[in-house]
Amino acid sequence: xxxxxxxxxxxxxxxxxxxxxxxxxxxxxxxxxxxxxxxxxxxxxxxxxxxxxxxxxxxxxxxxxxxxxxxxxxxxxxxxxxxxxxxxxxxxxxxxxxxxxxxxxxxxxxxxxxxxxxxxxxxxxxxxxxxxxxxxxxxxxxxxxxxxxxxxxxxxxxxxxxxxxxxxxxxxxxxxxxxxxxxxxxxxxxxxxxxxxxxxxxxxxxxxxxxxxxxxxxxxxxxxxxxxxxxxxxxxxxxxxxxxxxxxxxxxxxxxxxxxxxxxxxxxxxxxxxxxxxxxxxxxxxxxxxxxxxxxxxxxxxxxxxxxxxxxxxxxxxxxxxxxxxxxxxxxxxxxxxxxxxxxxxxxxxxxxxxxxxxxxxxxxxxxxxxxxxxxxxxxxxxxxxxxxxxxxxxxxxxxxxxxxxxxxxxxxxxxxxxxxxxxxxxx
Amino acid sequence: xxxxxxxxxxxxxxxxxxxxxxxxxxxxxxxxxxxxxxxxxxxxxxxxxxxxxxxxxxxxxxxxxxxxxxxxxxxxxxxxxxxxxxxxxxxxxxxxxxxxxxxxxxxxxxxxxxxxxxxxxxxxxxxxxxxxxxxxxxxxxxxxxxxxxxxxxxxxxxxxxxxxxxxxxxxxxxxxxxxxxxxxxxxxxxxxxxxxxxxxxxxxxxxxxxxxxxxxxxxxxxxxxxxxxxxxxxxxxxxxxxxxxxxxxxxxxxxxxxxxxxxxxxxxxxxxxxxxxxxxxxxxxxxxxxxxxxxxxxxxxxxxxxxxxxxxxxxxxxx
Numbered sequence: 001x002x003x004x005x006x007x008x009x010x011x012x013x014x015x016x017x018x019x020x021x022x023x024x025x026x027x028x029x030x031x032x033x034x035x036x037x038x039x040x041x042x043x044x045x046x047x048x049x050x051x052x053x054x055x056x057x058x059x060x061x062x063x064x065x066x067x068x069x070x071x072x073x074x075x076x077x078x079x080x081x082x083x084x085x086x087x088x089x090x091x092x093x094x095x096x097x098x099x100x101x102x103x104x105x106x107x108x109x110x111x112x113x114x115x116x117x118x119x120x121x122x123x124x125x126x127x128x129x130x131x132x133x134x135x136x137x138x139x140x141x142x143x144x145x146x147x148x149x150x151x152x153x154x155x156x157x158x159x160x161x162x163x164x165x166x167x168x169x170x171x172x173x174x175x176x177x178x179x180x181x182x183x184x185x186x187x188x189x190x191x192x193x194x195x196x197x198x199x200x201x202x203x204x205x206x207x208x209x210x211x212x213x214x215x216x217x218x219x220x221x222x223x224x225x226x227x228x229x230x231x232x233x234x235x236x237x238x239x240x241x242x243x244x245x246x247x248x249x250x251x252x253x254x255x256x257x258x259x260x261x262x263x264x265x266x267x268x269x270x271x272x273x274x275x276x277x278x279x280x281x282x283x284x285x286x287x288x289x290x291x292x293x294x295x296x297x298x299x300x301x302x303x304x305x306x307x308x309x310x311x312x313x314x315x316x317x318x319x320x321x322x323x324x325x326x327x328x329x330x331x332x333x334x335x336x337x338x339x340x341x342x343x344x345x346x347x348x349x350x351x352x353x354x355x356x357x358x359x360x361x362x363x364x365x366x367x368x369x370x371x372x373x374x375x376x377x378x379x380x381x382x383x384x385x386x387x388x389x390x391x392x393x394x395x396x397x398x399x400x401x402x403x404x405x406x407x408x409x410x411x412x413x414x415x416x417x418x419x420x421x422x423x424x425x426x427x428x
Numbered sequence: 429x430x431x432x433x434x435x436x437x438x439x440x441x442x443x444x445x446x447x448x449x450x451x452x453x454x455x456x457x458x459x460x461x462x463x464x465x466x467x468x469x470x471x472x473x474x475x476x477x478x479x480x481x482x483x484x485x486x487x488x489x490x491x492x493x494x495x496x497x498x499x500x501x502x503x504x505x506x507x508x509x510x511x512x513x514x515x516x517x518x519x520x521x522x523x524x525x526x527x528x529x530x531x532x533x534x535x536x537x538x539x540x541x542x543x544x545x546x547x548x549x550x551x552x553x554x555x556x557x558x559x560x561x562x563x564x565x566x567x568x569x570x571x572x573x574x575x576x577x578x579x580x581x582x583x584x585x586x587x588x589x590x591x592x593x594x595x596x597x598x599x600x601x602x603x604x605x606x607x608x609x610x611x612x613x614x615x616x617x618x619x620x621x622x623x624x625x626x627x628x629x630x631x632x633x634x635x636x637x638x639x640x641x642x643x644x645x646x647x648x649x650x651x652x653x654x655x656x657x658x659x660x661x662x663x664x665x666x667x668x669x670x671x672x673x674x675x676x677x678x679x680x681x682x683x684x685x686x687x688x689x690x691x692x693x694x695x696x697x698x699x700x701x702x703x704x705x706x707x708x709x710x711x712x713x714x715x716x717x718x719x720x721x722x723x724x725x726x727x728x729x730x731x732x733x734x735x736x737x738x739x740x741x742x743x744x745x746x747x
Contacts, residue, residue, distance in 0.1 A: 132712045133711065136707075136711045136713075136714065137710075139497055139714065143497050143498050143500075215582070239607035239610055240582070240610070281697075284606035284607065286695075286696065287610075287613050288613050288695050301583040302581055302582050302583075302610070302612060426696075
């Protein structure tokens with residue numbers, strides 16, 4: 001026991017003094033932990049268990065003081081940057097969130113042009129289905145101070161707030177992102193990441209309703225009159241409603257339906273909104289709680305209507321599927337590019353962020369995915385790319401459309417975790 | 429070697445006329461013979477330690493740890509974890525047992541006539557039919573389960589046919605589905621998927637047992653004026669029993685832990701314990717000790733049910 005604690009002391013000291021050697025030390029430490037646990041040749045599950053055990057000592061040893069115990073959030077640790085030697089950036093994004101060549105579905109012009117310009121290959125993976133699930137996927141590695149294998153990821157506003165407060169995001173080096181100054185003023189300083197020290201927006205959009213007209217038995221005009229209340233209580237749609245499992249989206253709609261303001265609500269209003277959703281679930285009104293995987297069920301008629309992200313619906317080439325702003329209003333969201341701690345190609349990721357902030361690149365992307373650009377000059381660039389898009393309310397919303405959209409209240413980590421687990425009891 | 433021992437050895441050697449050297453060689457052989465079984469057993473023992481004892485210890489010790497993902501988990505022997513998980517998730521545990529029991533019963537109902545037909549009536553088609561039973565395994569489990577989403581889609585012909593035949597209102601009346609014109613995302617669709625996925629595991633052992641039955645026993649039954657049903661009950665069934673017990677166990681045990689069907693074909697009210705464990709271990713739950721405690725509970729529960737079943741079914745050959 002004494003040996004172990006002395007080892008640990010030495011390890012802590014060394015790690016604090018020689019941060020460069022930290023990674024190698026970590027390697028040997030996890031091997032030691034491995035043997036100490038008496039594992040030898042353990043099975044895969046065991047490897048996971050050991051990783052969390054060593055996580056304990058290594059997270060502490062870095063002297064970062066990350067986690068709930070520290071008062072001020074710390075910054076994500078930087079990994080050794082191999083950007084100079086490896087011209088690659090590993091990018092995790094959501095599905096249907098990038099432009100695809102209409103003639104070849106495997107080609108993504110935005111990424112190909114970036115490679116032509118900089119020589120950096122983007123290894124693009126669509127493995128984000130919901131913020132919660134994705135966080136769960138990388139949490140263990142982040143907690144253990146390990147490289148997640150990702151250099152860049154797109155996550156929503158509230159999850160950025162969570163990761164930032166936990167000290168899992170690397171601060172950006174603005175020298176690599178000269179276009180940063182062109183951000184639209186109203187997107188440059190969000191509450192979840194003050195002054196955008198860690199993030200660059202990927203896209204902005206609305207959480208609204210997607211309707212399958214045939215399955216709902218409605219005309220396009222009738223569908224425009226739909227409310228969240230209709231979706232949640234009308235027996236006509238019983239068992240044919242898809243609902244988002246993510247707290248911010250799900251509870252946001254519940255708050256709107258119960259007459260509260262998602263941007264400013266009390267504990268009681270939160271509880272009422274959750275109870276409202278619980279009731280719809282118990283009555284079998286809600287067929288499924290989903291992440292980003294709702295589109296097939298909407299298009300094949302399993303859902304009459306569902307919660308949806310604006311651009312997803314606009315990308316579906318089917319007159320039977322329409323997007324609807326519920327009469328109670330809809331939600332704003334911002335998805336942001338960020339760099340996880342210990343990423344090994346940080347500079348490349350920052351170069352990519354800079355590239356995405358060029359108006360013509362951003363406009364071309366948003367023209368395809370139908371989300372809202374976040375940089376100045378996108379409208380001018382759009383004139384040459386697709387003048388029709390300037391009239392599209394999902395890409396360049398006017399004041400009237402913006403007035404229907406609500407922000408979601410910025411929450412501290414503790415309240416956020418409490419609300420998330422409370423809502424999880426409903427979604428299962 | 430001490431002097432008295434040497435004397436003993438010499439005396440021993442003199443007694444039956446062998447030399448001391450011969451005696452020593454003989455002892456070496458005997459010693460080698462004594463260690464040989466252990467050498468031969470070593471691969472098996474190492475295998476058992478690495479793939480059974482160590483994982484077992486790992487899961488049991490993890491189940492009594494405390495902590496959280498960010499500060500790490502420490503072994504604190506907190507047995508109350510088991511009480512916690514039971515009070516929080518007993519519903520899902522019971523639901524898993526219900527679903528897997530239903531799945532096993534339906535599989536048995538389908539597998540018995542199928543295996544009987546293939547074993548006794550299929551003739552030269554026997555091998556082809558067996559190949560067809562196994563054929564689904566050539567496609568990934570996930571893809572096959574996803575395919576059921578298409579088959580049972582609200583706008584699909586299966587659900588339309590069920591509507592026309594008034595089966596869907598019947599199912600929703602029984603509480604197996606939730607609306608009169610759809611079946612997906614309900615307990616019914618989950619059990620359907622499970623029955624489909626586990627059926628080969630029930631059919632194969634029953635078929636193997638039935639195939640070994642001498643058809644002349646059936647003829648003997650007829651000669652003794654037994655009806656077809658009596659022959660089945662008194663001859664075929666008892667002889668096929670080891671296969672039936674094996675098949676139902678091969679279905680029930682993996683079905684208890686299965687959550688693919690519940691996730692893909694189920695809805696918010698069909699959450700099974702496998703999903704909870706997955707969420708706690710690697711998902712949004714993030715409490716690894718709770719996940720481990722649930723796994724241990726599930727393992728012990730399944731073991732108890734299995735032992736009771738085998739004891740009752742009375743086939744010692746299985747255990």
